[in-house]
Amino acid sequence: MRNSPQLNTEPTDNFDFIKTLNEDKTYKLLFPPKDVGMAIIEIYEGIKNDFYENQKFTEADLHDAFAKVCRTNDRYPKELYSAHIMDLQEYFLDYDQQSQKYFFKDYAYKFCEHAKNTLKGAFNPTRIQKICTLLTNSLRSKQTDEDLIFWLTDEFNKYEPDLREQIDFLDRQISNALDQLKQRTVIEKGSFINILITTNESLSLSQSHVRELRSAYAETRMIREILNGKNTGNAEIGKLIREVLFFIRYINDRLNSIDKKLDRIQPKIRQLFSSLNKPAFNAKVERFITYLLEKSVIEYVDAQKTIIFPDGIVCPTLRYSTPNFTIISKDKELFPAKPKQRKHYIQNNAEIEGNRKKAITFLKDIDTAQKWQHYILSEINLRNYINLSETFFSIARQTNSSLAVTVLFNTIKQISRMPSMQLETARELYTDNEFKHITLWKMEVRKLQ
């Protein structure tokens, strides 16, 4: 197992895996020695190829399998095989007394399948996508804490190895391709090129696999969002959610690192193509390195220990310092900027006075209007009645008609908000001799008792 996160499905019990595995023969029974394990694999392949009826096999079948893989000096080591079968009955085999045949226990299937899938490493992004969609949909349907815990521990956990396995497969695919390069033993130009071409092709394939896998894993983003939205106060759920989120991040990190690795390796492969036709030259480079290392001497140059290469070999001039510009800057304090002539603006006093008067008149009008409004309200309060139309003309006489309109408007607005006052409008025109162009409805205000 790589150093990857493992979801802890049994957070509460005190199961000690290491201690239990260490007891008696447990380890040996779970991980049988090569001969026994290979025989089991033989049977597994037989089952997969429908060699046995109903996936059940006889003791003779088992003996045949052992005979195929076991190396022993006994002519017919029945005793030995029986001992193996007895061991295997703990975790691998079950015996059906009725048919007198053996069949695989669940552990045997898992044991063989896991090994086979790891080695075969089928690349299957479509399956990953389906798993991710399945997990997302089932997570969406979880409403209660109990259901959520089931998803976090059982459902997600069940598919976690599948999700991880694909990345392991990609990683191995790249390592295998590169191992071919390292293990080259034949120093022939033709085979060099073939190895390089194959490596390059399989790396390109890996690169497209990374892309496909990345889009297959896209759904995990949804899982992450849903889980981030689950704001439960339950500490256990919180811990489980963190573990799943950690796993999702782990998958993405590994994909990124594989991607980066491929990006770096491919240009180098390209460069290797160009050094292909030079094995003799490379051998000379190696001798040259040894020559430099052995024959160079240390001498003092300008009181510094310096390496002097043999044979007058000098070091290359590779870098030249570019000139530094001399920038002539002007000190602002020593050379202050010339003062600019200040521009004077002449004020138009008549205009100012005119505007001031307008503003004062406006303010005065507001003030007068307020006083009239105040007067009207006091009058109503005092006499319980006022003839608004008449008052309008009396204001107009004392000030002007537009101010009277303002006062009347504000007063009506004010009165309408006061439940104790009532405005009565009669269908009767009210006029005044002085203001012939103004006609009002007869308006009266009464105070309700």
Place this chain on the structure above:
Amino acid sequence: MENGSQKITVASFLFHETAEEIFANLDYALKDGVHFQKEGKQVRQFNFIEANEESLTLYYQKFFNVNLVRDGEDPNAYYYLDFYGSDRGNISDRHRHIMKSEFVLIGFIIYKIIYIDWDIELDSVQKLKDKIRIDYEDYKPGLYRLIAKSKNTSPSNINDASLDNTIQSALEEFRKIAWISLNKDDFSPLPAFKRLLKVYEEYILNIDDTLKKLQ
């Protein structure tokens, strides 16, 4: 691309559409010893040089007496200003920087690891340091003697620290001239790294004669 109707002159590159934007920085960098290849951020400058190669070559030849050289085969081609061998160039001594012998040695060992031993997965500075110290036993006495400048040629903390520091400085120098890309612990050789071999090509080709003479 010349169509025959216009003669390329020493000044042609100045009228290239991207000259105003690219030339000043490119000029500084070339004189700083930077190599240009079709990689990463250098692509635009590389294309500029490629498009104006003839004119720029005339310019550096005429005014600075240095060669603008194109080396390496496509797609691993690279450009640089070659001062070596034309020591009557118009760039004065005080403006020249000569690569340290230590860096040349480290450069060759990196070449051996990646291009001769094909360790193309190597991309970590730390792993490179470990590798030189652990996997290249044959080179160690020489490296300790020359780089740690130590009479004690067996592994020791002082020798190893000195070797590690020199490897680090060499990588930083190589990054400056764009022989490698270097970002914290990540490093990767660029096509121009092969220039090291080019510099010593003559000696390398004649190494067998040199060794014979020594016997």
